[in-house]
Amino acid sequence: MIRDVLVRDVGPRDGIQSLPLPAVALDVKQRLVEGLAAAGLARIEAGSFVSPRAVPQMADSAALFERPLDSSVEALVVNERGAKAAADAGAQVLVGVVAVSDAFSHRNVGQSTAEAIAELERIASVARDRAIPVTVDLATAFGCAYTGRVSPADVARVAAAVAEFGVEEITLADTIGAAAPNDITDVVEVVRDRVGGDIAVGLHLHDTRGLGLANVCAGLDAGVRRFDASVGGLGGCPFSPGATGNICTEDVVHLLEAMGFGTGVDLDALLAVSAALEADLGITLPSHLLRAGPRFRAARPTPADGTGAPSR
Amino acid sequence: MIRDVLVRDVGPRDGIQSLPLPAVALDVKQRLVEGLAAAGLARIEAGSFVSPRAVPQMADSAALFERPLDSSVEALVVNERGAKAAADAGAQVLVGVVAVSDAFSHRNVGQSTAEAIAELERIASVARDRAIPVTVDLATAFGCAYTGRVSPADVARVAAAVAEFGVEEITLADTIGAAAPNDITDVVEVVRDRVGGDIAVGLHLHDTRGLGLANVCAGLDAGVRRFDASVGGLGGCPFSPGATGNICTEDVVHLLEAMGFGTGVDLDALLAVSAALEADLGITLPSHLLRAGPRFRAARPTPADGTGAPSR
Numbered sequence: 372m373i374r375d376v377l378v379r380d381v382g383p384r385d386g387i388q389s390l391p392l393p394a395v396a397l398d399v400k401q402r403l404v405e406g407l408a409a410a411g412l413a414r415i416e417a418g419s420f421v422s423p424r425a426v427p428q429m430a431d432s433a434a435l436f437e438r439p440l441d442s443s444v445e446a447l448v449v450n451e452r453g454a455k456a457a458a459d460a461g462a463q464v465l466v467g468v469v470a471v472s473d474a475f476s477h478r479n480v481g482q483s484t485a486e487a488i489a490e491l492e493r494i495a496s497v498a499r500d501r502a503i504p505v506t507v508d509l510a511t512a513f514g515c516a517y518t519g520r521v522s523p524a525d526v527a528r529v530a531a532a533v534a535e536f537g538v539e540e541i542t543l544a545d546t547i548g549a550a551a552p553n554d555i556t557d558v559v560e561v562v563r564d565r566v567g568g569d570i571a572v573g574l575h576l577h578d579t580r581g582l583g584l585a586n587v588c589a590g591l592d593a594g595v596r597r598f599d600a601s602v603g604g605l606g607g608c609p610f611s612p613g614a615t616g617n618i619c620t621e622d623v624v625h626l627l628e629a630m631g632f633g634t635g636v637d638l639d640a641l642l643a644v645s646a647a648l649e650a651d652l653g654i655t656l657p658s659h660l661l662r663a664g665p666r667f668r669a670a671r672p673t674p675a676d677g678t679g680a681p682s683r
Numbered sequence: 684m685i686r687d688v689l690v691r692d693v694g695p696r697d698g699i700q701s702l703p704l705p706a707v708a709l710d711v712k713q714r715l716v717e718g719l720a721a722a723g724l725a726r727i728e729a730g731s732f733v734s735p736r737a738v739p740q741m742a743d744s745a746a747l748f749e750r751p752l753d754s755s756v757e758a759l760v761v762n763e764r765g766a767k768a769a770a771d772a773g774a775q776v777l778v779g780v781v782a783v784s785d786a787f788s789h790r791n792v793g794q795s796t797a798e799a800i801a802e803l804e805r806i807a808s809v810a811r812d813r814a815i816p817v818t819v820d821l822a823t824a825f826g827c828a829y830t831g832r833v834s835p836a837d838v839a840r841v842a843a844a845v846a847e848f849g850v851e852e853i854t855l856a857d858t859i860g861a862a863a864p865n866d867i868t869d870v871v872e873v874v875r876d877r878v879g880g881d882i883a884v885g886l887h888l889h890d891t892r893g894l895g896l897a898n899v900c901a902g903l904d905a906g907v908r909r910f911d912a913s914v915g916g917l918g919g920c921p922f923s924p925g926a927t928g929n930i931c932t933e934d935v936v937h938l939l940e941a942m943g944f945g946t947g948v949d950l951d952a953l954l955a956v957s958a959a960l961e962a963d964l965g966i967t968l969p970s971h972l973l974r975a976g977p978r979f980r981a982a983r984p985t986p987a988d989g990t991g992a993p994s995r
Contacts, residue, residue: 385994385995388992388994419993421992421993422992425989425992426992426993447993449993468993468994468995470995474985474986477986477987477988477989478986478987478988478989479989479993479994479995480989480993481988481989508995509995510994510995514978514979516983517983517984517985517986519979520979544995546994546995547978548975548978549978549979551938551941551942552900552942553941553942553943554941575995578893578971579971579975580934580937580938580971580972580975580978581890581895581896581931581934581938581971581972582896582938583893584893584894584896584897585896585897585899585900585938587897588864588897588900588901589900619893622892622893625892626863626892626893626894626897629863629865629866630863630864630865631865659890659891659892659893660892660893663860663891663892666826666859666860666861666892667826667831667832667861671828671829672829673786673829674786674789674790674829675789675790676789676790676793677737677789677790677791677792677793680700680733680734680737680738680791681731681733681738681759681761681780681791681792682697682700682780682791682822682858683697683780683782683791683820683821683822683856683858683887
């Protein structure tokens with residue numbers, strides 16, 4: 372299959388982390404990661420290497436990196452120790468996070484933005500030693516729950532600082548789901564102008580205000596070809612009040628294929644993974660596709676004449 | 684307030700009609716229509732004049748046109764008798780519906796597309812006699828639950844037939860929520876090329892597959908400046924299985940204002956109307972804005988340092 376656009380599924384880490392305790396069983400997470408890989412998701416954020424006291428849901432992450440898969444199986448880390456543990460476990464990519472908003476950074480990782488950038492340098496150094504790529508997500512790139520608007524110039528400044536460490540990718544995250552499509556256009560352009568063409572800019576979007584897929588389209592128009600999404604739409608951001616809702620992987624894949632972009636993803640297989648996850652977790656996920664199905668798919672019988680209750 | 688884009692709220696008719704019986708009380712509908720008008724919705728589809736046996740929810744529609752409002756209060760009709768009743772009741776615009784898909788037309792109004800076009804000619808004649816504008820919605824303009832894809836050429840052919848009757852507006856309806864943004868671009872262009880610049884093309888979109896607001900953006904890019912939406916996202920289409928979900932008025936207004944388009948709508952007043960409707964109906968509406976609130980609005984206290992459960 373041709374892959375014009377890359378979708379990274381963050382459900383097993385970002386999504387599962389957002390669920391209330393008790394932690395999801397390891398075998399459920401393993402089935403999820405393997406199902407996503409089999410469905411053609413080329414990159415999967417499978418777990419994190421952070422304090423098990425702070426995030427008990429991810430305490431068993433190492434086990435998710437044991438079995439080799441065709442996909443790139445990636446680990447979120449927030450410090451040098453986590454980076455080493457992730458590399459030891461077999462993570463194929465280290466995912467670092469730096470929040471542009473200082474207030475959010477403190478709440479998120481107990482550090483200022485400057486401290487998080489310094490920490491990222493140490494993470495990047497571990498990645499270089501182990502010959503693993505590091506990818507960096509910039510949180511609150513389109514707004515912060517505590518400080519409101521975030522200036523594109525500040526996003527570009529943090530992106531430029533991060534780019535110093537040999538990072539190949541930067542992902543702009545709409546932590547509170549505040550971006551409108553014109554913001555996507557603006558921030559992507561400002562960041563690209565600042566970091567240059569060697570660093571690929573991706574997007575991590577939330578559907579908090581219904582704009583998730585509109586923002587994907589704005590990203591596509593701006594030339595972005597890499598998007599985060601979460602299977603079933605699982606997850607959100609517990610520290611950004613009201614900021615529920617990663618965009619849903621199957622909804623994104625359906626959109627991309629409808630627009631003529633190849634994703635390399637088998638949509639039916641992905642929907643089966645999402646449905647199995649609903650069954651495993653015992654919850655209804657905010658996936659549109661799980662409810663409505665792919666467009667133009669269902670063969671419905673020719674209906675009888677109606678009695679005149681008009682719709683459109 | 685400057686109004687760059689016109690949003691027609693179809694909640695009181697399209698939305699309320701979709702609710703199960705018993706019918707919503709007249710005073711709830713009156714409060715809704717008056718609340719929407721007070722919030723600045725310049726056009727409101729308030730009721731319909733169709734068989735009360737087929738649509739008992741709309742049997743008391745005439746009462747909704749009694750009190751004069753600043754907004755244009757509009758009535759859906761499907762035949763000459765309904766058109767006369769609507770005009771008698773004081774409807775300021777008659778809304779006709781023609782389905783491009785013959786199979787859907789039969790199910791929807793018990794007529795073929797050709798018969799519905801002929802019926803529309805009689806409706807337009809009544810409108811001319813009474814000096815009321817008639818606006819026409821083309822159902823299944825982006826796909827049909829029974830026959831699948833609908834060709835843009837067929838949409839243009841029906842639009843051209845309708846245009847013969849002195850119609851000033853045509854609204855393309857995505858009945859099953861199957862349109863992707865590129866379809867919006869294509870169909871709007873093909874229809875415009877066919878009917879010419881004198882007829883304003885609008886969009887009636889559903890969020891069935893999460894693409895509602897992405898399709899609004901595609902419409903804006905194509906120069907469309909009139910969109911239907913339903914307060915709270917109430918309603919859908921009972922004859923298109925799986926096709927739940929009018930796009931939500933407050934979500935659309937929030938998007939438009941974020942993009943810099945004036946709507947003439949007071950978003951806070953609209954949110955209060957939507958919240959009151961939830962209370963009146965005792966249901967949770969699929970509005971994103973009611974849950975998340977407008978972006979950059981909430982003043983939240985500066986948070987304490989976190990313990991390291993990272994989000995982005």
